[in-house]
Structures are given as structure tokens and as C-alpha cells.
Amino acid sequence: MMRQYELVERVTRYNPNADEALLNKAYVYAMQKHGAQKRASGDPYISHPLEVAAILTNLRLDDATIAVALLHDTIEDTDATRAEIDSTFGEEIGKLVDGLTKIRRLDLVTQKAKQAENFRKLLLAVADDVRVLLVKLADRLHNMRTLHFVPEAKRARIAEETMEIYAPLAGRMGMQSLREELEDLAFRHLNPDAWKTITERLSALSERNRDLIGEIEAELTRRFAEHGIVAEVKGRQKRPYSIFSKMQRKSVAFEQLSDIFGFRVVVPSLEDCYQVLGIVHTTWPTVPGRFKDYISTPKQNDYRSLHTTVVGPSRQRVELQIRTAEMNRVAEYGIAAHALYKDGKTGGRNIAKATEESRAYEWLRRTIDLLNEGDTPEEFLENTKLELFYDQVFCFTPKGRLIALPRGATPIDFAYAVHTDVGNTCVGCKINGRIMPLVTALANGDEVEIIRSKAQTPPAAWESIAVTGKARAAIRRATKDAVRRQYSGLGKHIVERAFDRAGRPFAQEQLEGALTRLGQSNVTDLLAAVGRGEVNSDDVLKAVYPDYQTEAQRGRPPRRPGAGVESRSLTNETNPAELPIRGLRADLPVRFAPDGGAIPGDRIVGILTPGQGVTIYPIQSPALKQFDDEPERWLDVRWEIDPDAAERFPAQIKVSSINEPGSLAVIARAIGETEGNIDNIKMVRRGHDAHDMLIDLEVYDVKHLNEIIAQVRLLPNVTSVARVNG
Template sequence: MGLKGVSSSFLNALRQKSPFKRKQKKPAAQSLTNPTPTPSPKGDLFDGVLSQIKTYLPSTDVAQIREAFLFAEKAHTGQMRSSGDPYITHPVAVTEICAHWKLDPNALMAALLHDVIEDQDIKKSEIAERFNEDVADLVDGLTKLERINFASKAEQQAESFRKMLLATAKDVRVILVKLADRLHNMRTLDGVDATKARRVANETLEIYAPIANRLGLNNLVREFEDLAFAAYYPNRYRVLKKALENAHGTRRNLLGKITDNIRAALPAYGIEGKIASREKTLYSIHKKMKEQKKSFSDVLDIYGFRIIVNTLTECYIVLGVLHQLYRPVPGKFKDYIAIPKINGYQSLHTTLVGPYGTPIEFQIRTIHMDHIAEEGVASHWLYKSDDMTLSDLQKQTHRWLQSLLDIQSQTGDSSEFLDNVKVDLFPDSVYVLTPRGKIISLPRGATPIDFAYSIHTKIGTHAVSAIINGQAAPLKTTLVSGDTVEIITSDSATPNLQWLNYARTGKARSEIRHYLKTVNLQESILFGEKLLIQALKDLNITMPSRDDPLWAKLAKESGASSIDDILTDIGLGRRLASVVARRFVIDSPMIATSATDLDELNAAHSTQILIQGNEGQSVTLSRCCSPLPGDSLIAVVRPGYGLVVHTDDCPVALNQRKKEPERWVSVGWDDEPSKLLTTRLTITFDNEKGVLGKIAAQIAAADSNIVYLSMSDEASKIATLNITLQAENRKHLAQIIRSIRQVSQVRNIVRTKGF
């Protein structure tokens, strides 16, 4: 959704045009698992759809849909599918799938017309005039961007995908029609060559199946996965299918015995439940064999049972009955009723040891939960009635779709947007708690950064550290279900580039990138201008005005697009201010930043660069020595990091300066430096009861805040405390140290510099 963050296999898929519209003389394909047969090109082609929609739509709507069919049939006249069938068979089949979901008339008309703009040059305005604006908007959302010039095919396809997802955020029917479109294409993959079939199958597994899962369309997910498995690994598919068929006979008696036992036990509790046995899909068996390195004979839990009851209370009663009949497997119980999955799925899951020691999974749910579990967001149309509301599911779906718009508002290009959306398609979730007990659902692998941004953007932006289950933890800690998380914030804290390495949600990643591109960009421009003014002052000249022709010449020769680009590069250390300043004096090509140039130019640099410590990405206060206002400073220019500032006695800085002396400049503190910067202390003390609390109290009394702490030698009589805290300046730090010394057990306090 090459593009950064998107798998190479998906990009390869995007770079090629869909194979389903090319003329190839091959026999018509047969579906691998097709509960809704694909219509054949006969005179009664549309009769199957009509018979379905007449069961739930009035005759006036049916007449409109038939008119859309005639319009599409005429538009696609002469166009053939790769299988050799008339192309109209495809939109009709897509509409039949949508009719199975009982979608509304406008969605069905959009399904019939979904390719007429892209393939036949029909205008959106013509569809709006012939039918209505709603249908035209849906068709437009489903139409790829073919006629706009892009730098590459990959960029065009990524932008088309972004267009579809943003249309989905406004109207979920767009993605439902698109998923139906992809389902029919998957059912007819035999009509294309093996290479293209594998490409389309892989794209389905990476993108469309996760989207269907995110929307709760479990039936669709299973069919996507098995069809894709058959196309991508045809030999493995055939072998597994045969093995599963052979296993049916040997395990039929086992399933029958378990079914009889459950049916005999439930009436004693006044429960009438529907009991159905089921088997894992071939893809899920293959996936388990691959992940756990097992053979088919080692995968024991191929079969399972689903028990559907009438009420919520009966779900838990049935759970108790099952646990009396068979021994539960420890750690294999999940209550998705109390804590639903992020897509609205609710059910009780338990794995029991059945007869002959075979583990079997049971799913227990109500009729209402079963509707949502199988059809997800589509159940809104399938089962809506006066006594059944799916408000919770709709709200959850709306929140995710709305998050697409939030990500879009913070994202600059289609590849980045697609990258962030793919992150949010993780099928598994972890559930963590706020200090007040509110449950927050996050993707597997999420960190406190994701948690912070899920609460509020400001909390994420100013996050410093986290407290997980009462213990201090860094922001990159991986969260697990059940964790209670609290975020520690500071007004002076801001996002940095490293956060992207451990942010998992699309919202967190887009917000971080937005901050780095906008807020930090302005800070870098201002700081770059400040550095250039000081460098020009060393040469006894003033800053040229923005309309000075030298700026345009400088930008052209250095490959920059604007003055702000040049200033940003200076602020981030990608250009040296002294080199740029010299360019305004010497009328010659751009001076390269070689060691010789730097030696010559920095020799003239006598004016100190004044910093406040809150310049963002342009100025980094090194963590090895944590400089404070009042410290003597030196700084090194690092490309991409701007100025990295050290105390002038920092052992790390002194060592680095020997290797690259030309990159070091003189730095001083501004008259109004940033408040509450961090520094580190190492405290040695007698390890007696309550001492740690006394030290913390003295730090608080000195108007400071502890950011992080760790102890060593905890079991010995004398312990060492490594502590990171906030201080305004050296004077404030001295006050904090004096306050800590009032604790009688404290033996020594040292300000830590170097690693």
C-alpha cells in the first residue's frame, strides 16, 4: 500500500496490470471452493442475481438494478476475460456476491458498473445523471487512477489503493464491493498463467485477506486463504487436501461420539444449542505445520466444534458443562466475549482433551455473535432488524475507517500512507489497561508509544517513559495482554526519528512523521538561519535578502529546491553554515565539504553558536554527558542530526574530537535556555530499609522530577543508584545534590558523564 515499508512481493504485484481483462484463449476456470457458482454466459445471465435481490428489495429497486445491468452489458460489449468469457460475466458475479450479503441497491449498481469508468471511458458525471450521485461516488472510489502521469507504475498503483481506502473510510460499501471483486477474481484464477496467479494470490494473502479479517468477514477470509494457498502452492494444496480426505474416515467416529456426549449433557441444564463440527482450513493447517515445523500427522487439532446458544448466560453454562465432560488444556481458554477482538468478534474459546487424547477446540457463542463472527461488517445488511442492532460493531468499524482519514491527514505520499495502513492490518491484538481500568486494544508488538498516541496525540508527542505494572520502563518496551500502562510526559519532550523503529500502529507512525516533517522542519529552518547569520557575521557580511539572485544560483548549483531547503540542511547538519556563507563571498561553484575546506573555514569561525536546548531535531544534547545550562560546551556537526552538544570535559566528546577535529564548533548557552533538561547522577548509599524513598523525597523537595532509575548491588550492604532526573541548570543541580546529601545513609554522589 520500490515503496518504503511495503513488501517486495506486494510491490511486484502492483507493478503489473491486473490479468483478468486480457484476451487469452484458455478454457473457462472452475472455482476451487465456490458456494456461489460463477454465472455462465447465457441468455439468463442476470437471472441468478434477480432471484436473490427480489427476496429483499422492492420491485422499483430491482428495476433500477436491471437497468444498471443493461448499461454495463452495453459498455462491456466485445470485451473478453482472460478465460475467454464475455467480460460482463465478471461484474454480474461480483454483484451476485454482494447480493448474498444483501447490500443496498446503490451498492449493487456500483458492483455492476465498477469497471465502466476504468475500461470504457464512461464519465462519472454520466453515471450520476443516469443513476444517482451515490452510485457515481461508489464507482469512482473503486476506479484505479490510470490516466494520470506518475513517476512509476508502483506509485500509480499505490495511489489507486490509497484512493480506494479513503473512499472506504467515507463509505464501507466501497471495500465490500472491492472484496467481492477480488473474490471472483480468485475463484477464476485458473484462467491466467501460473506466474500471474501466484502474484495475485500473494497480494490477496498480504492485503485483501487482512482487510477482510479487520472487518470481521471470517467466511471471506477463509475462502481467500484457501484459494490463494491453492494458487501459490498447488502441489502442497493437493497433498494436504488428499491427506485430510483420508483422515475423515478415521476420525468420523471420534466426532460423532463427542457430538452425542454434548447433546446428551445440555438438556439437563435447560439449554438447547446448535452443535456443529468443523475442520481447519487447508491454509491454516499449512500455516501451523510451517510455523511449528510439524508434519500433517502431528497436527492433532484439525477438528473443532462450534456450539451456538440463545443467551450470553448460556455461553458460560455450556463452558462449565464442557469442562466437566473433558479435561481442559491449561492456557488454552480465551474469553472474547468479555474482551472482543478489535473487529467485533465475540466467542468463548477452549481447548479440551477429547477421547483418545486428541485436543479439540470448542467455540461457544450466541446466534447474534455468530452472525457477526461469520459476516462481520456485512452482517449489518444481512441480519438487520428492529430487535437486532449492531451498533458496537459499526462503531468499531467506523473508528478504524476514521483512523484512515486521520493517517491520511498526517501523511505526505501514497507509499507512506499504504505503509501505515498495512501496519494496522495485523490480525492479532494485545489488550492493555489504563490506570483507570479502561481496555485499549493494540496490534501485537505494540509499545508504550502506540499506547500513548491511542490515548491522545499530545500524550504521545510529549511521552518520556512509561510505568508498566508499577515498574518504570522505556518507551520501546513490547506490551503484552494484561499490562497496566501509565505514560510519563514532559512538556520539553518531543518525538524523534528513533520512535519509528518501535511504533507499530498507523496512527502513532503517521503522527510521529507529521511532527518530524512539520514542527521539526520549522525548527530546523529557524536554527539553520541562525547558524548562517552567525557564520556570515564571522565574514563581516550581513544575511542576504530572500530575493537576492545569489540564493537562486546557490540553490540550483547545490540541488536544493528552495531557500528553506538550504536552511533546513544547515539546521540538520547536512550542510555547514560556514561553507554556505563563504559561497556568498566567493563567486565560484558550491564548495565541497572536504576536510581541507572545513579546516580553512572553521579556522575563521570565532563566534559562538548560542543554543537553548529545545531546538528539536536541529540540536541534540548528548545523552553521554547530558549538558545543563552553566556547563561549558562543545558541539559536533553530524549530518541528519544537526549539532550534537557535549560538555567540554565529556570523555566521549574528547575521544571523538581527536578523530574529526574539523567538525567541532564552539557553542554556548542562550540567555534564556530551555527549562528542565535531563542529567544523570550515580549515588552510593547504605542499603537500609526506606533509603530509596528518602532520596526520592529529597529530589522532589528540590523541585526536580525522576525520569528513570536503576539499582545495582541490591543485595549488598552498600548499593548504587543510577538515576536520570530533570534540572534547570548547574545551580539547580547543585541544589538537588545538596538536598540528597541530607539523607544520612548517602555516601557519595557523582554526576555521570560518558558511557
């Protein structure tokens, strides 16, 4: 276990002006609080925060962050409190320690909900100070290094969480070395057989190629020196999990991999990077499709480098990464590299300021912004996982703006990446000047133009097509808003009808004074609640007009709302209290009754079903009897059909026919010839020579249905035909 003075020496080695008194006080406080606590390994518990602090010293972090590493488990695992930490070490350190403390007192139903809520809390703390994330990643790394001491029942869950969340999160923050170690440690526990096989093969391959690697390093260094470039060339071997994931992704065997060994070339300047690339490409043949310029187009985690593969010395494929020392530092330490200390001075504020220019931190802040969009913790966690796991493609707007997206992203993701309003109004797209489907997977370099319409509302089905968490969250939110607007519109019609029936004037402003009595926060929510059937329209009337009495209270028998509907439905008279029915794609949440439906020309009535909207029945439907004792659910409705829209409506007919070959085909042909559309057929055998068919149709109106019935009735194999509920 590391000693107190050793920790202080590690910090002062890169930061001579470190606050040694703070480090010593944090060490002693943590030692006292954890006392005789033991880890699963049997080691004193204090060894864990010490190792976390040691990991952070390798990242050259400030003394306040090192102190937080020593204290990070005190609130969660000891009797220490936030107030005590604040008074002893200051509010800044107390806030960081609290951000690392898991939520324990919430009544969470599932382990997934607990994980999601803790992750949500962590990211909210990270939004205030990135050092919370750095300590958390170091904490997870040490826990993974000692995972073999944890009971076996917990190992898989911890390893899976590391692989799904913390390793990719480290990668998105640009901390590649830490990510690779987390992945390998998790891989070892999640798939021990594959880990063992790949590790053994790597060891054997390294032994065989030990001299070859040295030869390639020397040859590359000599070539660069001939052109006056002092370059540091170092060979490195891919990690087991990186190899395994590539074998899975490419469906290739270990022997087919040609880039198990790669070489990193570190040069003094940006110009040297491209000069080295020219030397390599003019000396050895390049492998087509393997050149990537992440200097001119950096990754979102700030990674910058040139990648290329050549058939190099000894006819071996050589993968090269060419970068400057500064690029190499960012590639290794990522967001932690922004905490570089100048003139021996450091502090948390300097780190926060440095991260303002970090593209990785910008991504993190955008992800955290999704927390404010009303998603549940579980939805947020799933969307964040989607964001974490992707390789990027780079696309452009027609004006040349660069948009980075995950591989497999569609124009829908592109539209939402540009702006939420662009996504919500998207109706089509052009990719490289050609109109393409919105489900098209985008490729590097595509120019994408989004076609928009103000009348568009994103379909709920888009959520399953979108790849990015931002797009999915925005689609879900827009869908909820659209449903809310539908129910609000329905509720307004219901309330207007109730006021009209009571002979009371209605104005939407009147409802504002009644919101408190009805338990609603705003008028829109109140009307939506009425539309969903959660609030009765009579209750709204009473809240606005306390002296109002229902017909039952006045001693009169309640009028069945269906009365009087028939005459109005057959004429052109319009009553504003009636709901206009425009079909299945109207603004109101309307559906048609099962077993027959309703079509224009029918006399109709609406039945309000809580949570489902309005169901439209023909006035003669026997199903209406079940609602006789619930007059408050009856609504006056009318058809309001655009004759130019040619919209179809559901209807059902029962056909009795002779059982002979081809009889169904004859009936279907007759329906098709009269422009009817068959939606479903159910056949019931009535005897050896006959059967009945229930045919669900889509028709324009009553006249159209009668034409179909007349046509089918003329068929020689048909004995009878009639409309169901007709």
C-alpha cells in the same frame, strides 16, 4: 451465467421492497457497455460483475450496492464516464463506482507505487462509504476464483496482493468466511505443493473421522439439552491455509495438530453462552491456556465468542466456539452484518449509520487518517500491512482504559495508541508496576504506565522498534519536524548574522513580506531552507532590503569570514551574530570535521554545507583552503560549553612507535589512565621495526588532549606523537 431475473429474485428474497427498476437498468447498462468483451476464461465479461453481485446478495446488501457491483468496471474498462453514470443512476452510485476505479493516468515509476496509490484511493473512497470496500472484496473474491485462467506471469503477483492486503483486510472487517476463502485461493497459487499435500491429508483425515465428528456433535447436543439449553452444534474443519500457517508459526508437523476439527455452539442468549461453558468445563477436563473470552473483551473487528478446548468424548481434544446467533452472524459477515434490513426497508444511508457503531469501521477510519500525515503511498501501504496482520494483546492504562495492540507490540506502540503526544514525550515505562525497557514485548493483561518528559523528542531508531503503523508514522513525522526545527534555528542564526554584517536591523516579521519573492510559504520554511543551504542569506537580505548591495557589488573584496574569529573565540566576548556550538547533541545540525575534529580551546570556523548543516573546523585546518572561493559558506562560530556537562569531542593523534609485542596495549592503557576514550585505531606499518597509528579520540578540551599527548610521549616504545590538524 446468471440471468437478469435470477439476480432480481435473489435480492427480493431478502428485501421485498428492492428497487427492481434500478437493478434491471444497471444490468442492461453493464451488458451494453461490456458488449463483446471477454474474460481470460473466454466467458463474456458481463459474467464477472454478475458473479460479484451474486456474492453480495449472499451478504444481504442493499439494491444500490448490487447495482454498483454490476457497474463497477464500466468506467475503467469501457467508454462509460463518471458523468454518464451520475446522470443515469445518480451521484451516489457514480461516486461508489468511481471509488472502485483504478488510477490509470498517473506517471508511477514502479508496480509497487501503482499498487500503493490505488490502495490509497480505495481507502479514501471507503472512508466516505463502506459499500466501496464490500464491492471490492467481492470483486477480488471472484477474480481469485478464476485466477487459473489468468496468464501465469500475473498469478503470483495477484495472489500475493490478495494474501498481503485483501484477505487480512476482510479479516479486520470481521468477514471471516470471505477472508478464509481468499487465503486458501491465494495459498493454492503461491505454494501449490503445500496446498496439495495438506488438502490430501485433510481429505484422508475427514474420511477416517466422519463418524467421530457426528458422535461428538450428538454428545454435546445431548449434554446441553439435559440442562434445558437448545443449542445448534456443528463441527467444522480448519482450512488448508489456516493449518499451514499454524504449522509454520508453531513449528509443528501436521500430525501434531490437535485442533484441526472444531465445533461451533450457537445458543439463543448471552446467558446461555456462559451456561454452556460451565457445562463443558464441569463435564470434561479443560486444556490449560486455551480459554479466551471475546464476549467481555471483543476483538477490534467486533468478533465476540467464547473459545475453549477440552478433552471431550472419545478422549479427543475438542475446540469449542460458543456464541449467540447474532454473534455468529457478525463473525461470519463482519461489517456487512450491519446492513441488516428492518421491515423490508434499506438504503445506503442506513448502512452508513449502522457502521458508526462498528469497531472495525472505527479502526478503518483511524487507518485512513494516516493518509493525512504526509506519508508517501508506499509508506502508507507498508504501515497498513503492519496493521492488518496482527493478532491482538489487550493491555490497560493505570486508570483501567483498555488498549488493543498487535502481538509483539512494545510500550512505544502503547504510548502512541493512547495519544500521539504521549508517544512523543515518552521516556520510559512501568509494566505492572516495574520499570521495564521500552523494547519489552507486551502481554495480555499488562498494566502499562508511560513515563513522560516535555523535553523528549522521539529518536528515529524507534521507528524500527514500533510495530503499529500509527506509531511508525508519528515517529517519522516527529523526526522530520525535529530536523526542520534544527535547520530553522540554524537558518535564523545565519540570517541574523547576515543582517548584522550588513548593518541592517533584523526582525522575523520582516521576512513575511519577502516570502513570495523567495518562493517560500512561511517564515519557518524559509529559515529551514537557509539552514539547509538552499537559500542564500544575501538573497534574503535583498528580498527584505531591495537597495542592499553585497561587498562585491560595491567593489570591495569579500572579507574572509574566518578573519576576526580567532580573537573572539579565545575570549568571553559574545557576538549575537556568532553561532553557539554546544556539541554533537545540540539543537543545531552540527558535525565536526573529519581527520582531527575540533575541541573546546581551538579557534574554530563553521562551513555551511547544503543539506548537511554546519561542519566545524579548527581555524588552522588545511582543509579550509578548499573553501577560500566560497565566502558565503563561512560562518562565525563560538564555543558555548557547559562546564558541568563534561561532554566529549572528537580529536585525532598520530603515534609512531616501536613494533614490539604489547606496544598497542601500553599506549591504550596510557590514554585510558588520562580518561581519554579511543573511538578508532588505524595502524600502518612503516618498516620492520616501527609502525604509525592514527588514533581517533574523544576528549573534553585542548587541555585534556595535551595531557594525553604528554602521557603517551613519555612511553619508552613511542618515538613521536602529535595531533592531526593541530
